[in-house]
Amino acid sequence: MTITVLTLLKRREGMSKADFIAYYETKHRLIGEKVLAGWASRYERLHLHPLDGQTLDHDFDVVLEIDFPDQATCDACFAAMADPATMDEIVEDELQLFDRSRMRTYAVERHRSAL
Template identity: 50%
Template sequence: MFRLVTLLRRRPGMSAEDFRAYYESRHRVMGERVLSGQALRYVRRYVRPLQEGRAPGFDVVMEIDFADRAAHDRCMAMLATPDIAREIAEDEERLFDRAATLSFTVEECESVMPPPADRAGD
């Protein structure tokens, strides 16, 4: 599997509530349409800081999973075609601070954890 992760910040002046509502009702739908048949998984993880005043500088972690690097590359080439690229860019202008967007790939290493101890007797 090949995972693309993108950190996205909402455009200035947009509330977190309006950002999420627009993303889930409009941009997500477009993403599902253009990624259909290309990606295995498309996930948005909205950030809620645990410490007051310590915002991470982005509002959502977006993840797209592909079967492999070649599938990712084919998808990126398709997304770069003029009509699709223009459609995505126009919608992103309504939603994101595009200058703050950061994308990267990740390699996942997962620990197998034992089940929690039964604490019913404590």
């Protein structure tokens, strides 16, 4: 059974949406690929653009989805990421990109309709 972890992320104050996406996709993504390799089966970033064109204070800028083949693999990956050197690398780069106080991570329970 696939396990999906979803994280909502907000860019740091003063960073434009274009600069945020460029940094994420050319730099931060590479750290994600490195730490998730061998554990995750999918690492996808869904950059959000409000349909009404307005950015509100409570909005997030990107939804991160990561799939794992099972709960044991997910748990092992997060345990490996907790290694101090790995965590230092992740946090140091996150400070360039995110408002870390706004990060929210969830386990996903899917219910799909057949249309």
